[in-house]
Amino acid sequence: EAQVTQNPRYLITVTGKKLTVTCSQNMNHEYMSWYRQDPGLGLRQIYYSMNVEVTDKGDVPEGYKVSRKEKRNFPLILESPSPNQTSLYFCASSLRRTGGNTEAFFGQGTRLTVV
Amino acid sequence: ILNVEQSPQSLHVQEGDSTNFTCSFPSSNFYALHWYRWETAKSPEALFVMTLNGDEKKKGRISATLNTKEGYSYLYIKGSQPEDSATYLCAQKTSYDKVIFGPGTSLSVIP
Numbered sequence: 001e002a003q004v005t006q007n008p009r010y011l012i013t014v015t016g017k018k019l020t021v022t023c024s025q026n027m028n029h030e031y032m033s034w035y036r037q038d039p040g041l042g043l044r045q046i047y048y049s050m051n052v053e054v055t056d057k058g059d060v061p062e063g064y065k066v067s068r069k070e071k072r073n074f075p076l077i078l079e080s081p082s083p084n085q086t087s088l089y090f091c092a093s094s095l096r097r098t099g100g101n102t103e104a105f106f107g108q109g110t111r112l113t114v115v
Numbered sequence: 116i117l118n119v120e121q122s123p124q125s126l127h128v129q130e131g132d133s134t135n136f137t138c139s140f141p142s143s144n145f146y147a148l149h150w151y152r153w154e155t156a157k158s159p160e161a162l163f164v165m166t167l168n169g170d171e172k173k174k175g176r177i178s179a180t181l182n183t184k185e186g187y188s189y190l191y192i193k194g195s196q197p198e199d200s201a202t203y204l205c206a207q208k209t210s211y212d213k214v215i216f217g218p219g220t221s222l223s224v225i226p
Contacts, residue, residue, distance in 0.1 A: 033214060042218035043159075043204065050212055058213060090158065102147055102208060103161030 002027045006091050006107035013081055013114055021076045021110050023091030030096040032074040033058070033104070034066065036087040043090065049074055050096055081114040088112075119207050121217035128195050129225050135191045136220040138205030142186035147208040150179055150190055153219070154201045162190075162203075195224045 004025045013019055025032065033048040035058075045058030049068040063085055065077040074093075078085060088111050092104040120139045128134050140148065147166045151159040163172040165181040165188065172179050176193045192199055202219040209215070 031212070035216070040218070043206075043216040045214050045216075048212060048214065056212070059215070096212070103149055103164045104151075104159075104206075104214075105161075106158035108158055 002105065004091055004093050004105050004107040006089075006110050009108060009110060011110065011112050013112070015082055015114055016080050019078050019081060019112075021078075021089060021091075021112070023074045023076065023093075023107055024072050025074075025093040025105070026072065027093060027105065028071065029093035029105075030071070031102070031104075032068065032091065032093045034064070034074070034076045035090045035092065036060065036085075037090065037109075038087050046076070046089075081112075083114045086112060086114050119205060119215045119217040121203075121205060121220050123220060124218070125221040125223070127223045127225060130195060130197060132195050132224075133191065133193045134195055134222070135189050136203060136222075138188045138190070138217055140186050140188070140205070140207040140215070140217075142183055144209040144211065145183050145186075145207065146210045146212075148181055148183075148188050149206045149208065149214075150188070151204040151206065152201050153204055159204060192222075195222075197224045197226050200224045 030051045034046040035043040044060045047066040049055045091107040094102045094104040150162040153159040163179045168183040170181040178191045181188045202221045204219045206216040
């Protein structure tokens, strides 16, 4: 089954304790992306990756890191989480460019609370 | 327009009514326009991807149009049903691969 898998689904952590949210896709997609969703603000892109070893900043990259060592995985790293990073996070993947057929497939979401 | 905007923010319609909402986006650096349907407690699911000016797409009772020159897209739902209740998101993919989502239109269909 084609899917994007995020882990964990829920996480409560303390300020400053490094954490990683994993994302894996099995569709051989080149493009992967992380978003955060906050009430009233919609989905905002944190980082995206066009292919292995190619990443770029989205609209809200501060406080986050990513890596793309393999095509299927795109982990999101919070080196020193702060309470303003409490949010609902989504990972998504898609084909990069194939005549426009680039709709994203989303993971189940990770609800992160930083206290 | 520097951001992707959607209107209205929310909408309540009676079952059987037809409805439409708007997505406005910057016409520069345009690559594609996506529509997603997002139900509460689930993940967004793709409805349409449109790339060409004048594109029209249809899936059942839902259809969408695209005007890239003036920077807008319309989503239409014919004969709304309670199961259509969701937030509808549009997103612009730019020519440099960035994706910008609008804030969404929340639709409630009253039985």
